[in-house]
Amino acid sequence: MPQVIRSPKVYDVCIIGSGAAGGAAAKVLTEGGVSVAMLEAGPPLDPAKDFKEHLWPYDLPHRGGGVGGKLRGEEADEFMAPNGAWEIPGEPYVSAPGSTFRWFRSRIVGGRTNHWGRVALRFSAADFKPRSADGMGDDWPIAYEDLAPYYDKVESYIGVFGSKENIPSSPDGVFLPPPKPRCTETILKRACDKLNILCVPARMAILTRPLNGRPACHYCGQCARGCKSASNFSSSQVLIPPAQTTGRLTLITSAMAREIVLGKDGKAEAVSYVDRTTKTEKRVHARSFVVAASTCESARLLLNSRSTLFPEGLANSSGVVGRNLMDSVGSWGSGYFPQLEKMPSHNHDGSGGNYLPHVYMPWWKFDRKNDFLRGYHIEPGGGRFMPVVQQFDDECDRFEGYGSSLKQHCRRSYGASIGMEALGEMLPNQHAYCELDPNAVDEWGIPVLRFHWHAGENEIRMAKDMQQTFRAIVEAAGGTYSTEVTTDGPTPYGLYDGGTAIHESGTVRMGDNPKNSALNKYCQAHDVKNLFVTDAAAFVTSPDKNPTLSILALSWRASEYLLEQAKKGNL
Amino acid sequence: MHISRRDLLKSLGMTAAAGSVLEAADKAHRMVSAEKAAAPSGVYTPKFFSAHHYKTLRALCQAIIPPDHESGGALEAGAPEFIDLLTSESKDFQLRLGGGIMWLDSTCTERYGQTYLQCTPGQQEEILDLIAFRKTVNKYPRLGPGIEFFSTLRKFTADGFFTSEIGIKYLGYIGNTYLKEFPGCPATPEA
Numbered sequence: 001m002p003q004v005i006r007s008p009k010v011y012d013v014c015i016i017g018s019g020a021a022g023g024a025a026a027k028v029l030t031e032g033g034v035s036v037a038m039l040e041a042g043p044p045l046d047p048a049k050d051f052k053e054h055l056w057p058y059d060l061p062h063r064g065g066g067v068g069g070k071l072r073g074e075e076a077d078e079f080m081a082p083n084g085a086w087e088i089p090g091e092p093y094v095s096a097p098g099s100t101f102r103w104f105r106s107r108i109v110g111g112r113t114n115h116w117g118r119v120a121l122r123f124s125a126a127d128f129k130p131r132s133a134d135g136m137g138d139d140w141p142i143a144y145e146d147l148a149p150y151y152d153k154v155e156s157y158i159g160v161f162g163s164k165e166n167i168p169s170s171p172d173g174v175f176l177p178p179p180k181p182r183c184t185e186t187i188l189k190r191a192c193d194k195l196n197i198l199c200v201p202a203r204m205a206i207l208t209r210p211l212n213g214r215p216a217c218h219y220c221g222q223c224a225r226g227c228k229s230a231s232n233f234s235s236s237q238v239l240i241p242p243a244q245t246t247g248r249l250t251l252i253t254s255a256m257a258r259e260i261v262l263g264k265d266g267k268a269e270a271v272s273y274v275d276r277t278t279k280t281e282k283r284v285h286a287r288s289f290v291v292a293a294s295t296c297e298s299a300r301l302l303l304n305s306r307s308t309l310f311p312e313g314l315a316n317s318s319g320v321v322g323r324n325l326m327d328s329v330g331s332w333g334s335g336y337f338p339q340l341e342k343m344p345s346h347n348h349d350g351s352g353g354n355y356l357p358h359v360y361m362p363w364w365k366f367d368r369k370n371d372f373l374r375g376y377h378i379e380p381g382g383g384r385f386m387p388v389v390q391q392f393d394d395e396c397d398r399f400e401g402y403g404s405s406l407k408q409h410c411r412r413s414y415g416a417s418i419g420m421e422a423l424g425e426m427l428p429n430q431h432a433y434c435e436l437d438p439n440a441v442d443e444w445g446i447p448v449l450r451f452h453w454h455a456g457e458n459e460i461r462m463a464k465d466m467q468q469t470f471r472a473i474v475e476a477a478g479g480t481y482s483t484e485v486t487t488d489g490p491t492p493y494g495l496y497d498g499g500t501a502i503h504e505s506g507t508v509r510m511g512d513n514p515k516n517s518a519l520n521k522y523c524q525a526h527d528v529k530n531l532f533v534t535d536a537a538a539f540v541t542s543p544d545k546n547p548t549l550s551i552l553a554l555s556w557r558a559s560e561y562l563l564e565q566a567k568k569g570n571l
Numbered sequence: 572m573h574i575s576r577r578d579l580l581k582s583l584g585m586t587a588a589a590g591s592v593l594e595a596a597d598k599a600h601r602m603v604s605a606e607k608a609a610a611p612s613g614v615y616t617p618k619f620f621s622a623h624h625y626k627t628l629r630a631l632c633q634a635i636i637p638p639d640h641e642s643g644g645a646l647e648a649g650a651p652e653f654i655d656l657l658t659s660e661s662k663d664f665q666l667r668l669g670g671g672i673m674w675l676d677s678t679c680t681e682r683y684g685q686t687y688l689q690c691t692p693g694q695q696e697e698i699l700d701l702i703a704f705r706k707t708v709n710k711y712p713r714l715g716p717g718i719e720f721f722s723t724l725r726k727f728t729a730d731g732f733f734t735s736e737i738g739i740k741y742l743g744y745i746g747n748t749y750l751k752e753f754p755g756c757p758a759t760p761e762a
Contacts, residue, residue, distance in 0.1 A: 054747060057734035058649070061656055065730070068660035180755025219750040345743030350753045358753075386747055387739055392729040400704045402635045402725065407644075407741075410729060414742050 011037040011250070012566065014271055014286035016257045016301065019111025020548050021292035021535035021555040023235030024154070026243040028559035029290075034566065035248045037284050038240075039255040039273055041293075042107030045082070045114065045236045051226035052079040057388060065389040081114040081226030090443035094450040100490065101434075101451035102499040103296060109253060110236025111294065112502065113548065115224050117356050118232050119379065120160045120205040121545035122151050122171045126366070127425075130541055134373050137428050140540045141512045141521035144171070150553035158233040158552070159211040161351070162203035169375060170362035170545075176208045178358065179219070179351050183343055184383040184418045185359040191477035197469070198364040202379070205233035205549070206351045214238070221349030221385060223356050232352075252284065256444050260289060260305040260314050260531070267530045267571075268314070274444040288530040288562060288571050291508075292555065295537040296325070296434050299507035300449050302518075302533075303436050315508075315525035315533075320518050323433045324506040325451070326542035329376065329424035329459045330496035331466040333483035335474030340383070340416040348384040348415065355381030355421060363544055372461035376424025376544045378469070384415035418479065422466035423501055425544045427458050432498065434507060453498035463493035503547050508537035523558035530571040534558045615652050618659035624672045627687055628654065631672075634699060635728040642741040650731025657727070668727070671720025675702075678717060 012034035015022045022038060029036050057063040064071070064078045071077035084106030095101045106112045125144040130137055148171075155174040162175035178201035181189060192199035206223065207216045217231045230237040243249040254276040261283070263269035270285045291298045299322045305314035313321050350358055356379075363375030392410045399409045431454035436447045464487075471481040485494040511517025514526035523538050525531040534555035536547045543550075565571050617625040629651045638644035645651070658664040675698070676686045683694045690698070701707045702717035703725075732738040 056736070056739070056747065058736055058739075061653070063653060063730065063734040065657065069657040069664060070661075179753040183756035186756045219753040220747055222747075344757060345745055346757045347746045347748070347750065347754065349746035349748075349750075384744060384746075387733045387742055387744055389730040389734055390726070391733060393726050396725045396729055397722065400725075402699060402703050402721075403637055404639050406725070406729075407636050407639070407732075410733065411742055414744075 009285065011035045011284065011286040013037075013288045013290060013562070014039065014284050015290040015292055016271060017111065017292035017294065017297070017535065018109050018240060018251070019106070019235050019292065019294060019535070020113050020551045022290070023110070023113070023239030023243075024552045024555040025290045025292060025534055025559045026249055027239045028556055029563060030243040030246040030248040032559075032563040033248070034563065035250070036243070037250045037252060037286060039257055039271060039284065040109050040111075040251065040253045041256045041276070042109065042253065044251075044253050045109045047226060047228050047230070047237065050082050051228050052081075053222050053225045053228050054220060055079060057386070063389050069389075079222075079225045081224065082108055084108070084112060084115075091448070092440065092442065093448050094437050094440060096450055096452045099451055099453040100497045101453045102497055103449075103451070103504075104499070104502045105294070105297070108236075109240065109251070110234050113233070113235040114226055116502075116548055117379075117546065118205045118223055118352060119356075119360070119546040120155070120158075120162075120173075120203050120233075120549040121362075121377070122173055123147070123543045123545055123550055124169050124171055126169070127541065127543035127545070130374065136373055138511065138516075138540050141510055141517075146521070147550070147553050147557065150557045151549065154549065154552045154556055157212065158205050158238055159207040159209075159214070160203055160205050160549070161201070161208045163201040165198075165200050165362075167198060167200070167362055169364075169366040170377075173203065175203070176211070178202065179208060179217075181358045182348050182350055182383055183340070183346075184337075184348075184415075185357060185380060187337060187339070187477050188380055188418065188420075188473060189359055191473045192361060194476050195472055196364075197361055197473065199359055199361050202352075202357050202360045204352055204356065207231045208351070217351050219347075219350050221351070221353040221356075223352050255282070256446070257293065257301055258304065258444065258446050260291075260301065262305070262307045262309060262314065262528075266309060266528070268528055274446075276444070279444075288566060289532065290555075290559070290562070291531070291533040291537075292535045294535055295504040295507050295539075296449055296451075298533055298535055298537040299434060300436070300447075302508065304447055310527065315518050315527040315531055317527050318515055318518055320509060320516060322435050322507050323430070324428045324509050325432045325434055325453075325498075325504065326426045326428055326506045326539070327496075327498050328501035328503040328542060328544065328546075329426050329455075329462050330421065330501045331463045331470075331485075331494040332419060332421045333467060333470030333474075333481065333485075333494065334382065334417055334419040335470075335477070335479035335481045335483075336413075336417050337474075337477065337479040338416070339478060340418075341412045343384070343415065346384070349386070354383075354385045355379060355419070357381060370465070372458050372465065373427065374425035374458075374462075374544070376422045376462060376466060378420050378422045378466075380418060380420045382415070382418040387414070417482075418474070418477075420470050420473065422469070423503070423544055423546065424459075424462045424466070426542050427456060428506060428541065429454055429456050451498065455495055455498070459495060460492050463495040467493045503536075503542065505536035505539035505542045505547055508533045509540050510538045511540065522561040523554060524561070524565075532558050532562060615655075617655045619655055619665065619669065620658070620672070623686075623688075624669070625651065625655065627672050627675070628668075630688060630695075631724060632728045632731070634695075635725055636732045643737045645728050645732045648732040648735030648738050650728050650735070653731040654724075654727045667720065667723050671716070671724065674716050674720060678714070
């Protein structure tokens with residue numbers, strides 16, 4: 001038996017995870033006056049050292065392509081913020097036979113908020129009550145009005161640019177002014193106007209005006225590299241620092257949570273974790289617990305926390321933990337625009353960067369019957385961004401030859417392609433879930449997840465519609481659509497594999513009925529009242545909106561409720 | 572280039588966590604700087620290619636992206652050094668590029684009785700005009716390996732040139748700077 005080192009201190013709250021959900025909880029709880037221990041599986045983050053903002057490709061000998069060109073084909077990855085990986089050495093996961101699921105994990109303070117796209121969209125009123133509208137899936141136990149004040153608080157604090165549009169599918173928020181559109185986006189906007197497709201300023205968690213001590217964006221287009229000036233939002237730079245300022249946050253890094261330990265009174269009393277630097281088992285004791293480790297990691301932690309009272313995992317008397325796994329329905333397409341060949345040299349970087357746009361197409365067909373349920377939105381990319389390795393692979397293959405004509409051809413085509421990514425709502429189904437693999441453990445001895453994935457007819461019909469829309473927009477804009485997709489096979493109409501959109505949700509869902517949900521409407525476990533799960537695991541459905549803003553609002557709301565209940569002595 | 576933001580993230584997979592990638596890159600950066608300091612003459616010592624093969628590589632890079640009245644070419648952009656570095660670290664590239672150059676020499680010897688570098692400019696142009704196009708394989712199936720080799724080298728040379736300071740200037744990319752406000756799209760009839 002390894003020696004178990006017990007910390008004598010009992011914190012008011014222990015938060016597991018430091019991303020969007022954990023960061024929001026840490027800020028609200030510490031500012032509410034309680035002591036918090038936060039466990040993060042990865043190392044601390046030092047933006048000054050870890051972010052490669054403003055470097056040129058030629059500043060690195062591999063030009064961004066990585067040692068041995070390993071990252072070639074992946075665009076400028078040496079420059080990306082230290083953000084995680086699809087595969088982590090020593091920490092495997094398994095896709096069940098017949099399933100393909102890809103799981104992007106971060107092991108660093110701030111988690112996946114260090115690199116995310118910063119697209120910050122509110123769910124709409126209809127998004128919370130889909131079953132009432134079309135009979136599929138379930139309604140949320142909360143309505144838009146319940147979350148709206150928290151969207152307000154989050155947006156006011158982190159800063160989101162956007163514009164008031166009064167679109168029923170995409171509620172307005174508290175917005176900073178949006179940046180002007182790029183040329184590529186102007187072209188798309190005109191095409192969308194012709195086709196009666198909504199195309200409006202994007203809504204992004206990037207400052208276009210100074211806010212709360214953070215300077216405004218300087219428009220270098222490199223958000224994915226991390227922002228040294230913290231002009232975009234990340235948990236590590238925007239939520240954890242104010243929590244630290246209170247003096248009530250104890251941040252424990254390199255702490256891989258193994259199990260939540262149940263006390264004799266049926267309440268959670270400690271988290272058992274592996275200190276990765278010493279490979280020793282440690283415990284942190286607290287009066288309440290906020291699980292915010294990311295959708296699948298949170299489910300894994302609960303499933304691994306077995307006891308006599310909860311043989312199928314903590315707070316899992318309903319059996320829903322791990323079930324109901326969803327990701328955004330995704331597809332992608334691109335076109336070539338001869339008119340862009342003639343564009344004079346100009347600065348195209350802007351806020352965000354490639355595929356972190358200044359405009360987007362919110363769901364516009366909400367007022368009619370479509371041949372699939374629910375909706376999607378579109379985020380465009382492309383244009384004259386900083387050249388990267390592999391930039392001209394396609395043109396080299398298309399043009400062939402060599403010499404001055406090749407050189408000139410590459411320059412002519414530079415920035416002349418526009419791509420679009422559509423992200424839509426997936427209907428939950430019983431064949432998409434994660435569970436503990438019965439045989440495999442990670443290097444810390446913690447059982448790993450096995451994923452089951454299935455895309456249904458609705459998802460395929462939605463992807464087909466996405467492809468038709470991409471083509472219509474490109475052609476209406478005077479371009480040539482160049483993406484080829486199959487109509488069947490494993491990825492019909494370019495449908496993304498499960499997990500690829502990095503929008504997992506639903507594995508510890510909330511609901512009014514403890515028989516078919518794990519959490520109540522405040523993200524509090526039905527079974528264990530001092531246990532909360534505040535990341536996207538709590539989602540009932542996966543609306544087409546990128547989840548981070550809703551995670552922040554949900555966690556903020558749950559944390560205020562936790563504070564209130566703790567003060568009343570109810571936990 | 573047809574790649575989405577999420578494709579970019581596929582990268583970080585492999586086996587390396589992003590942290591170690593950065594560490595490796597930093598280390599290589601320091602190594603290269605040290606080498607440059609140690610060779611004040613500016614003469615580059617190849618890490619993988621033999622002196623003869625490196626000279627051949629340089630000639631091919633020059634042919635693929637030559638200097639012109641507007642800018643320098645692949646040599647001035649440091650493409651051969653970049654390609655040699657990546658090749659020295661990858662067994663795959665050693666086969667495709669190292670093997671490819673040796674294939675080129677043996678094919679030139681067979682056709683013209685001498686290595687590529689010894690060939691006349693006319694002979695060099697003749698062989699490149701063949702292996703620079705996929706359709707050649709229909710008429711000359713034995714040139715298949717050369718077509719594959721040249722296709723790879725063309726992409727690497729384009730990488731080396733268009734990610735260099737002069738290549739970026741040639742393209743007219745003028746970003747990566749601090750702006751107070753984003754100006755939007757300049758007024759043009761096209762856009």
